Amino acid sequence: MSFYDLCEDSKLFNLLKEGDLNAFAAVHKRYYGILYIHAYKMFPDREEVKDILQEVFLCLWNNRDDIVLELNLKGYLYTATRNRILNIFKHQKIKLAYISSFASFIENESPCVDKQFRLKELTALIDAEVSLLPPQMRLIFEMSRNANLSHNEIALELNISPLTVRKQINNSLKILRMKLATHFLTFLIFYLLHGRR
Incomplete structure (x- = not known):
């Protein structure tokens, strides 16, 4: 000892x-x-x-x-x-409430040009935040989300461990959640206040 x-x-x-x-x-x-x-x-x-x-x-x-x-x-x-x-519980609860409200709203509303434009804006915002991730993290995130590769496939292609891949994806999601939370809330409130026409 x-x-x-x-x-x-x-x-x-x-x-x-x-x-x-x-x-x-x-x-x-x-x-x-x-x-x-x-x-x-x-x-x-x-x-x-x-x-x-x-x-x-x-x-x-x-x-x-x-x-x-x-x-x-x-x-x-x-x-x-x-x-x-x-x-974590608090953030998960808030996130689930946002997603639930947003999904419900999308289901009950008919699409219009304005809404499609705002959806494109949100997509562009997400793409912009992804582009700001550190290069290796961004590459792994895009391989996972855009190319639909598994952790093992990404690990083999980049010659790294699947654990590293998982960790990088988790870290990128944490960063994106933090950076996009404010934008998403603003977007949702705007929809709820101005979307029904």
């Missing part, structure tokens, strides 16, 4: 605040497993849980100078993990 394994949380946290990577590694080793189990019970998606925990620990390291523990370290990590999961 190393010195860090024997340290109490408060000591580890103080060392971590001083920039000690070994202390950070010890915190990660000590809490990753139990946080994974805790998160998976709330959100049973293995890959998402891994992403959530990566964000929690990255945030702990990047914000170590500013973090003031009102609880103990374990309590802080549990709370940070729970809050990230609740944010």
